[in-house]
Amino acid sequence: MGPIWPSYYASCRCLLFMMDAANPTQLSASCVQLLGLLSAEALAEASVLILFNKIDLPCYMTVEEMKSLMRLPDIIASARQSVSTVEISARRGTGLAAVLRWLQDTHRADG
Ligand SMILES: Nc1nc2c(ncn2[C@@H]2O[C@H](COP(=O)(O)OP(=O)(O)OP(=O)(O)O)[C@@H](O)[C@H]2O)c(=O)[nH]1
Numbered sequence: 270m271g272p273i274w275p276s277y278y279a280s281c282r283c284l285l286f287m288m289d290a291a292n293p294t295q296l297s298a299s300c301v302q303l304l305g306l307l308s309a310e311a312l313a314e315a316s317v318l319i320l321f322n323k324i325d326l327p328c329y330m331t332v333e334e335m336k337s338l339m340r341l342p343d344i345i346a347s348a349r350q351s352v353s354t355v356e357i358s359a360r361r362g363t364g365l366a367a368v369l370r371w372l373q374d375t376h377r378a379d380g
Pocket residue numbers: 289322323324325326357358359360361
């Protein structure tokens with residue numbers, strides 16, 4: 270789906286970027302896609318929430334290790350957008366409340 274994402278940039282104010290916490294082999298590819306989004310001019314004003322999904326599965330790497338490996342603190346520090354992270358399980362609903370709260374707060378801040 271990546272190739273068609275840019276057609277949605279113009280109307281995007283809140284960006285949810287889902288990463289698979291149970292599949293570290295996708296980490297570098299996800300990271301490249303994330304950097305592409307963060308550097309897109311049309312998304313400069315968007316707020317970004319990175320979701321580490323599937324935390325209910327036994328993971329080869331912890332989310333902290335994944336963040337460190339992708340140098341997420343550096344990415345967040347150099348991003349123009351406000352970037353937050355949350356750990357979730359779409360299957361179990363873990364973290365869903367935090368995601369909804371983020372959406373609510375972000376919309377409210379946008380006015
Ligand atoms: N255990 C678990 N499974 C999940 C979770 N979220 C989605 N899935 C399952 O993951 C499968 C879909 O794969 P995803 O990786 O979410 O989607 P995708 O990246 O588009 O598909 P792949 O290319 O197969 O990885 C479905 O069977 C979902 O039920 C979760 O939080 N926990």
